[in-house]
Amino acid sequence: MATYCDSVSHTFSEYLLVPGFSDETCIPSAVNLKTPLVKFKKGEEPSMHLNIPMTSAIMQSVSGDRMAIALAKEGGISFIYGSQTIEHQAEMVLKVKNYKAGFVLSDSNITPEATLADVLELTRKSGHSTVAVTADGNAKGKLLGLITSRDYRVSRMDPSTKVKDFMTPYAKLIVGHTEDTLSRCNDIIWDHKLNQLPIVDGEGNLQYIVFRKDYDSHKENPNELLDSEKRFMVGAGINTRDYKERVPALLNAGADILCIDSSDGYTAWQGNTIKWIKETYGERVKVGAGNVIDEEGFRYLADCGADFIKIGIGGGSICITRETKGIGRGQATSVIEVAKARDKYCAETGVYIPVCSDGGIVYDYHMALALAMGADFLMLGRYFSRFEESPTNKLMVNGTFVKEYWGEGSNRAKNWQRYDLGGAGKLSFEEGVDSYVPYAGMLKDNVAVTLSKIRSTMCNCGAHDIPELQKKAKLTLVSATSIVEGGAHDVIVKNKDAAEYK
Secondary structure (H helix, E strand, O other): OOOOOOOOOOOHHHEEEEOOOOOOOOOHHHOEOOEEOOOEEOOOOOOOEEOOOEEEOOOOOOOOHHHHHHHHHHOOEEEEOOOOOHHHHHHHHHHHHHHHOOOEOOOOEEOOOOEHHHHHHHHHHHOOOOEEEEOOOOOOOEEEEEEOHHHOOHHHOOOOOEHHHOOEEHHHOOOEEOOOOHHHHHHHHHHOOOOEEEEEOOOOEEEEEEEHHHHHHHHHOOOOOEOOOOOEOOEEEEOOOOHHHHHHHHHHHOOOEEEEOOOOOOOHHHHHHHHHHHHHHHHHOOEEEEEEOOHHHHHHHHHHOOOEEEEOOOOOOOEOHHHHHOOOOOHHHHHHHHHHHHHHHHHHHOEEOOEEEEOOOOOHHHHHHHHHOOOOEEEEOHHHHOEOOOOOOEEEEOOEEEEEEEOOOOOOOOOHHHHOOOOOOOOOOOOEOEEEEEOOEOHHHHHHHHHHHHHHHHHHOOOOEHHHHHHHOEEEEOOHHHHHHHOOOOOOOOOHHHHHOO
C-alpha cells in the first residue's frame, strides 16, 4: 500500500517569520552571511565556504563565465552549466580562473596583417577594448604590439587600415615578465600610469595581461570568493553519463567544486557517480548532489559521500516536472524536512553536510525564510537570469527590456542527462519551458539590495549570522487572506514595476 505523508506540503509564501528580540549589537552591518559550502566534522572548519549564501543554477540561461565572475566578486559561486561539450565547459571554467589572479589570459588577439574592421568586430564580440597583437593571433603568441581605443579613430580611418600601421608597437610598450609578482606588476602600472601591462616570457611570448581595473575591483569587492591563489572560485555541473571524461577536464581547467545536475538525486546513478569521484580523487575533490525532498533521499546521498546536498523538485519558475510527472513537494516543507535530516545525521556521525535550497524563490524574503528553515545556502535560477551578466539575449518585448530564460528540461536546452533514468539518450518529453524574465540590470546592484533585505530580516529575528537565525527563528503559517493583507492593498500603486519583485 502506498505511503502517505502526514502533513500537507507548503511553499515559502505560506510562511512568515515572527520577530525576536534584537539587542543593540544586532544591526544589518554586523550581520555575517558566511556559510559552509562543503561538509566538515563538528569542531572543525569547512575547507570551502561562501561569503554570501547564494549560488547560481546549473543552467544554460544562467551560469556562464561572465555570471561566474560577477557572482564571485560578491562572495557567491556559480556552477557552469554542463549541458554543453566538455571542451566548451572547461573553457568557461578556465576563463573564470584566469580572470582574477590579476594575470588575465588575453581573449582578444589579432595578427598585424588584420584590419581595423577586424579589430572593431573583435572588440564588439568580446566586449573588451584592449587587443593584443601577436605573430600568430593567439593568446600565447609572440607579442608584437597592443591596441586600445586610443590607437584609432573610426571616423578618421579607413576600415581596411592594417593593424601594424596603427598599433602601439612592442618597442614602445612597457611590459612585465613572468617572474614578476602581482604586487610588482601593480607597482609598474601605477608608476607608469598605465591601464594595462602585458606579461611576456623570456622569448617575448605573451602570457597574460594585468589590468589596473582589476586592482580597483579588489578594493571595491571585499567579499570576493577567492581560492588559495587569489583566483575567483567557480563550480561546474556534471551528469551521471559522461562524468569519467568530464570530471578530469573540469578539474584540469581549475574547477573548485562539482555538482551533479539532476532533477532527482535519489538514484543509483548518482551514487555511482559520487563513488567513482571519491575512489578516483579522494576527499580533495568536492562534489554536491541532488535533488532530494525528504529524509530518505538526503540519507542516501549523505551515505554515498556527497559534500553538499540540494533540495527541491518542481519548484523552479520554468520547471513543469510536477505538471508532467506528478513528482515533487512544496519547497518549504522539503527544506524543513531535509534540514532536520541533516541535523540528525550530524548528531549521529559528527559530520555536518550543508544543504542547498534550489527552487521556489519568488520574492527576496523567501531567501531569508529558506535560510531560517535550515538551508545553508541557495541555488537561484530566475533571480540571476534577469541580470546583465546572464548568458542570454536582452530583447525589447512590448516596450520592455527582457532576457530569455529557459529550463534545462525544455526542448530548447534538450538536457536529457539531467532527467536521465537509465533509458535512451534523449529527452522524451518536456519538463521545462522557454520564457522571458524582466531585465533587472547589473548583478552587483541587485544582489546588494537583496542581501540588505536578508540582513534586515535577520536583525528582526535577533540573529547575527545564519546558524543563529536557524536557532532563533520563529515561523508561522499564514492564511490566504493574510497573504493578501501582507502586500500593498486598497490603494493604487504609483510605480507598480518597482514593487513587483520584492
